[in-house]
Amino acid sequence: MHGDECVFFRIPCSYLGIARDEVRHLAGRRVSADGGVAALVSKFLAALIGEDDLWDSTNGKRLTLNAVDLVALLVAELLAPHRMESPANGNAMLARIRSYIDENLMDPDLSPESIARAHHISVRYLHKLFQSDGTTVSTHVRQSRLAACRLDLGRLANRRRSVAAVAQTWGFTSPSHFSRLFRQTYGLSPREWQVSASGPNL
Incomplete structure (x- = not known):
């Protein structure tokens, strides 16, 4: 949420290092942004909203990659318990x-x-x-x-x-x-x- 607006960021699973069947563990899940990696992701993405002039610039591309890395880190943290439950995934x-x-x-x-x-x-x-x-x-x-x-x-x-x-x-x-x-x-x-x-x- 950004003010009264809801902003969506679309990132392919391949960019996040997750399998398609792992997405079900994330669907509909609410994540608190009060601390940890989630707080960093929330603040970073919020700062990017409205910066339309950045997207076609070199700096914009770097910021995009940084955003993807942060989200991937958060996703990995959320999936860790499920991955530990699956020996095949862990191996x-x-x-x-x-x-x-x-x-x-x-x-x-x-x-x-x-x-x-x-x-x-x-x-x-x-x-x-x-x-x-x-x-x-x-x-x-x-x-x-x-x-x-x-x-x-x-x-x-x-x-x-x-x-x-x-x-x-x-x-x-x-x-x-x-x-x-x-x-x-x-x-x-x-x-x-x-x-x-x-x-x-x-």
């Missing part, structure tokens, strides 16, 4: 998230927050997905990065690359922290593994 989402993590392991800014944002879900829901799989988001990212580093360090072509360079490539910002984690996981220091794995007998 499919977890598989997509794992693939996304594998594709972005080199990004040092990869985090639960950035992963959740990329999939239009709440961080809380993201943690629940991994918890149901018996692990945590951070543990999965860390183990995946360690495995990538181990593979890289074992390649003959990378024999002359420093341990720090390989660690940095795969998102580890602290060489000492990486070395400690590597030893705890594999029982060898990164350098010891690099020398043994790329030796003349391999």
